[in-house]
Amino acid sequence: MSLRVVSDAGPLIHLAQISKLxxxxxxxxxxxxxxxxxxxxxDEGVQYGYDDALIVKQAIDEGWILTKKYTRTPSTVKKLAExxxxxxxxxxxxxxxxENKVDLVLIDEKVLSDLAKMYGxxxxxxxxxxxxxxxKGLIELSDIKSAINELSGQRHRLNSRQATEILxxxxxxxxxxxxxxxx
Numbered sequence: 001m002s003l004r005v006v007s008d009a010g011p012l013i014h015l016a017q018i019s020k021l022x023x024x025x026x027x028x029x030x031x032x033x034x035x036x037x038x039x040x041x042x043d044e045g046v047q048y049g050y051d052d053a054l055i056v057k058q059a060i061d062e063g064w065i066l067t068k069k070y071t072r073t074p075s076t077v078k079k080l081a082e083x084x085x086x087x088x089x090x091x092x093x094x095x096x097x098x099e100n101k102v103d104l105v106l107i108d109e110k111v112l113s114d115l116a117k118m119y120g121x122x123x124x125x126x127x128x129x130x131x132x133x134x135x136k137g138l139i140e141l142s143d144i145k146s147a148i149n150e151l152s153g154q155r156h157r158l159n160s161r162q163a164t165e166i167l168x169x170x171x172x173x174x175x176x177x178x179x180x181x182x183x
Contacts, residue, residue, distance in 0.1 A: 004028060004030070004102060004103045004104065005024075005028045005030070005031050005032065005102060005103065005104045005105075005106060006031075006032050006033070006034075006093060006096055006097040006100070006102050006104075006105050006106070007024070007031050007032070007033050007037065007065075007093075007105070007106035007107075008037060008089075008090060008093045008105070008106060008107045008108070008109070008112060009033075009037050009040045009041045009089065010106075010107065010108030010109055010125075010126070011024075011106040011107070011108055011124075011125065011126050011129060012024075012031075012033070012037070012041050012052075012056050012065075012106075013041055013045075013050075013052050013056075014108060014126045014151055015126060015129070016051075016052035016053075016055035016056050017051075017052045017150065017151065018146065018147050018150050018151060019055075020130070020133075020139070020143070020147070021055050021056065021059055023129060023130070023133045023138055023139070024059075024064075024065075024106075024129070025059070025064045026133070026136075026138050027129070027132060027133060027136070027138075028104075029064065030064055030065075030066055031064070031065050031066070031106070032065075032066045032067075032068050032096070032100075032102075033065060033066070033067055033068075033093075034067070034068065034069065034070060034089065034092040034093055034096050035067055035069055035092075036087075036088060036089030036092045036093075037089055037092075037093060038060065038067050039089070040089050041053060041056050042056050042057045042060065068096060068100075069096075070092045070095045070096045070099060071099065072095065072099065076095060077091045077092055077095060078091075080094065080095065084115055085111075086111065086112060086115065090109070090112050093105070093107075093112075094112075094115065094116060094119060097116070097119075097121060098119060102121070103122065104121070104122050104123070104124060105121045105122070105123050105124075106123075106124050106125070106129065107123050107124075107125060108125045108126055113125065126147075126151070127166050130143070130144055130147055130166075130170075131144070131166070131169055131170060131173060134170055134173050134174065134177075135173045135177065137177065140174075141170050141171065141174045144166065144167065144170040145167065145170075148163050148166060148167065
């Protein structure tokens with residue numbers, strides 16, 4: 001199986017927090033993560049008692065979130081992490097994506113997202129994932145509104161301007177989807 005989508009920790013955590021992790025399976029069938037992302041999301045998450053960690057663990061156990069190691073030398077990971085001031089886990093994610101020539105990288109952090117784009121990757125954050133799921137009819141506008149409310153109160157940073165833009169995009173997608181269904 002070729003790798004299409006590699007994910008960093010953020011999208012997994014945030015989607016699990018709002019009970020929408022299943023959207024990744026619906027959109028992509030499989031998502032690949034590095035052992036560092038698994039450690040960060042599942043192992044440490046379970047240790048700290050985060051419910052979202054158990055949701056991600058279940059997806060790994062079901063086999064649609066796959067763990068794959070970056071195969072080059074650990075010094076390459078360390079060099080990238082130190083040079084770009086990112087975590088080793090983030091460096092592993094970028095290098096795994098590059099090594100496997102993936103189609104898409106899922107990232108919520110701005111710095112890492114910008115770096116991935118510099119590497120030439122298409123990058124989706126949780127909001128793009130949710131809007132694409134809305135476009136495909138996997139969720140409704142109310143799910144987007146709920147996500148904005150739920151994630152704004154948790155570890156995700158979203159200012160009012162961003163929330164308004166996401167909501168406007170969701171309304172546009174819903175309207176266009178309703179127009180298509182009428183014809």
